Amino acid sequence: MRRASSTLAPSFLSRALASSVSVPYHHRPLLQAALYGSGGGGGAYSRRADRRWFARLLDSPRAASLGIAGALFATSAASAALSGEVLAKEPPSPEVVPKEVVLYQYEACPFCNKVKAFLDYYDIPYKVVEVNPLSKKEIKWSDYKKVPILMVDGEQLVDSSDIIDKLDRKILPEKSAKPATKDDDNEENKWRRWVDNHLVHVLSPNIYRNTSEALESFDYITSNGNFSFTEKITVKYAGAAAMYFVSKKLKKKYNITDERAALYDAAETWVDALNGREFLGGSKPNLADLAVFGVLRPIRYLRSGRDMVEHTRIGEWYSRMESAVGESSRIKA
Numbered sequence: 001m002r003r004a005s006s007t008l009a010p011s012f013l014s015r016a017l018a019s020s021v022s023v024p025y026h027h028r029p030l031l032q033a034a035l036y037g038s039g040g041g042g043g044a045y046s047r048r049a050d051r052r053w054f055a056r057l058l059d060s061p062r063a064a065s066l067g068i069a070g071a072l073f074a075t076s077a078a079s080a081a082l083s084g085e086v087l088a089k090e091p092p093s094p095e096v097v098p099k100e101v102v103l104y105q106y107e108a109c110p111f112c113n114k115v116k117a118f119l120d121y122y123d124i125p126y127k128v129v130e131v132n133p134l135s136k137k138e139i140k141w142s143d144y145k146k147v148p149i150l151m152v153d154g155e156q157l158v159d160s161s162d163i164i165d166k167l168d169r170k171i172l173p174e175k176s177a178k179p180a181t182k183d184d185d186n187e188e189n190k191w192r193r194w195v196d197n198h199l200v201h202v203l204s205p206n207i208y209r210n211t212s213e214a215l216e217s218f219d220y221i222t223s224n225g226n227f228s229f230t231e232k233i234t235v236k237y238a239g240a241a242a243m244y245f246v247s248k249k250l251k252k253k254y255n256i257t258d259e260r261a262a263l264y265d266a267a268e269t270w271v272d273a274l275n276g277r278e279f280l281g282g283s284k285p286n287l288a289d290l291a292v293f294g295v296l297r298p299i300r301y302l303r304s305g306r307d308m309v310e311h312t313r314i315g316e317w318y319s320r321m322e323s324a325v326g327e328s329s330r331i332k333a
């Protein structure tokens, strides 16, 4: 099966796409700063401590008497999400958490976003090096010419699914105790393959569907990617125009006649797979939940993502995932 780069077209424009799209990130820092007062650096560990403090505050009689918790929960969907986040995250025990994790990425590369969803959910602090998709100078040192590349305590890991498998076994001792054979037919693996082989291919035709959506996507790409000032201007307009045409080719290549219908169909297929469960993993997300969430997160607040939530049943699961994955564990430089 073809994967990866086939999603995003084999040119600099595909690489530019790879560095795209997610509005929650625009808003989250403000929300987090407001709630956690996190303006002062402090890194992921202190943010986690702040979250615990916040969770304790919500539970405390003092908060109840002040009516803080009630007011927050009554008036803010974001607060509800945050309370879920605190409860749902699965931080591994400190001795198995890698000491230094560095992700080489394009901001909106779906494969990079799968890895980030995993790191965020397990609360593993990581630094990000945004790769310039034109020069790729940040990964010149590596023989591997794609992203994501994850450096874990000095060891290079490549390929999103392999990265996640290796980390998963590292941080979850009960999994590493099992033999290393892959059960390709289990439900979780089946849906992880569906993400790589189907879902990712539906995204580009949607986010570049027409000129305004292509510009919306490239606006995000150029604001978050690693571009010089001149590259920003060129990439935004030339990229949006070209990806509009490339996305038409991708539609043909993947037999997509109506891109929105394909996106809605994928969303519905996923909800059917959940079969009434909170998550595919049951009461908590498994690697397939994290993969679907990871690739959808960059588009969720673009026009295509908003349409998807409005026209399908995926919204409730997506909100549960937002709460479960919670705040990013990325260490700000």
Ligand SMILES: N[C@@H](CCC(=O)N[C@@H](CS)C(=O)NCC(=O)O)C(=O)O
Binding pocket: 003, 004, 005, 006, 008, 014, 015, 018, 106, 109, 110, 111, 112, 133, 145, 146, 147, 148, 158, 159, 160, 161
């Ligand atoms: N199978 C790989 C695919 C990675 C991949 O294709 N990444 C794209 C970005 S989304 C890439 O780096 N393409 C090469 C390029 O941009 O030059 C994975 O799952 O990590």
